[in-house]
Amino acid sequence: MRVTKKNLFDNVQNELATVSKAFAHPARIAIVQHLLKTNACINGDLVAELGLAQATISQHLRELKDVGIIQGSIEGTSVSYCINPLRWEEIRNMLNQLFDQFTSCGDNCC
Amino acid sequence: MRVTKKNLFDNVQNELATVSKAFAHPARIAIVQHLLKTNACINGDLVAELGLAQATISQHLRELKDVGIIQGSIEGTSVSYCINPLRWEEIRNMLNQLFDQFTSCGDNCC
DNA sequence: TTTGTATATTGCAATATTACGATGAATGTA
DNA sequence: TACATTCATCGTAATATTGCAATATACAAA
Numbered sequence: 001m002r003v004t005k006k007n008l009f010d011n012v013q014n015e016l017a018t019v020s021k022a023f024a025h026p027a028r029i030a031i032v033q034h035l036l037k038t039n040a041c042i043n044g045d046l047v048a049e050l051g052l053a054q055a056t057i058s059q060h061l062r063e064l065k066d067v068g069i070i071q072g073s074i075e076g077t078s079v080s081y082c083i084n085p086l087r088w089e090e091i092r093n094m095l096n097q098l099f100d101q102f103t104s105c106g107d108n109c110c
Numbered sequence: 111m112r113v114t115k116k117n118l119f120d121n122v123q124n125e126l127a128t129v130s131k132a133f134a135h136p137a138r139i140a141i142v143q144h145l146l147k148t149n150a151c152i153n154g155d156l157v158a159e160l161g162l163a164q165a166t167i168s169q170h171l172r173e174l175k176d177v178g179i180i181q182g183s184i185e186g187t188s189v190s191y192c193i194n195p196l197r198w199e200e201i202r203n204m205l206n207q208l209f210d211q212f213t214s215c216g217d218n219c220c
Numbered sequence: 221t222t223t224g225t226a227t228a229t230t231g232c233a234a235t236a237t238t239a240c241g242a243t244g245a246a247t248g249t250a
Numbered sequence: 251t252a253c254a255t256t257c258a259t260c261g262t263a264a265t266a267t268t269g270c271a272a273t274a275t276a277c278a279a280a
Contacts, residue, residue, distance in 0.1 A: 009140055020139075023130035029130075043257055044257085091209075099205075135268085152226080165271075168227060168229085170268095171227095222280085223278100227277105232271095233269090235267080246257085250251100
């Protein structure tokens with residue numbers, strides 16, 4: 001493997017990286033924010049809201065779905081997406097666990 | 111512009127995406143974790159700790175430095191890196207602000 | 221000055237991501 | 251049945267990321 005030697009790292013490290021990657025694009029942040037605001041929305045809404053093509057939005061939605069951040073349910077011809085509450089908490093805890101590890105470095109700081 | 115139409119998104123969205131991207135690689139997570147544990151460390155330690163080439167580590171350190179997560183100070187011939195406390199708080203708050211926006215979706219869920 | 225040590229940078233190959241038009245699949249409606 | 255609507259997927263072009271060898275830079279010691 002040339003790129004991303006995942007085997008060198010443990011599960012927590014890979015999970016944190018995977019989750020972060022899902023948030024690592026402004027369009028996906030915008031999608032998540034929109035879902036947070038509306039509680040649920042359909043692909044079409046997002047195409048109108050953001051200035052991206054339908055195929056692009058669909059691709060971003062899939063990436064968010066792949067890591068479990070959002071979930072979708074078919075609603076007639078359209079698909080309604082929303083935040084996955086359990087996964088949301090899980091990710092929040094995972095990040096908090098990382099961020100809480102910082103203890104003011106006192107005199108050891110550089 | 112073909113890729114990442116940043117102009118479509120606001121500052122918060124782009125900032126969150128940029129910060130997330132910095133965390134979006136297991137090697138960079140590992141580096142940050144190592145810094146959290148040791149409070150400060152030098153490039154050479156990391157080359158031994160992780161199984162990556164010196165050039166690769168140096169590159170990852172630069173990406174973390176570019177978004178301000180870490181900072182380095184020259185210490186003789188080597189460079190000591192550590193977490194940037196202010197930026198760390200800033201990022202923590204930025205993420206909390208996102209994650210706190212979720213309110214249990216009740217019956218609106220999908 | 222020369223040598224050694226530690227880190228940064230450059231250049232390149234392999235791979236991944238982003239974006240979108242075109243097309244396909246599924247469902248609702250005339 | 252025929253057609254429209256909505257979303258997913260495929261194929262492809264442009265760009266970004268990852269990883270490393272080679273090289274450059276900076277500094278300390280001999």
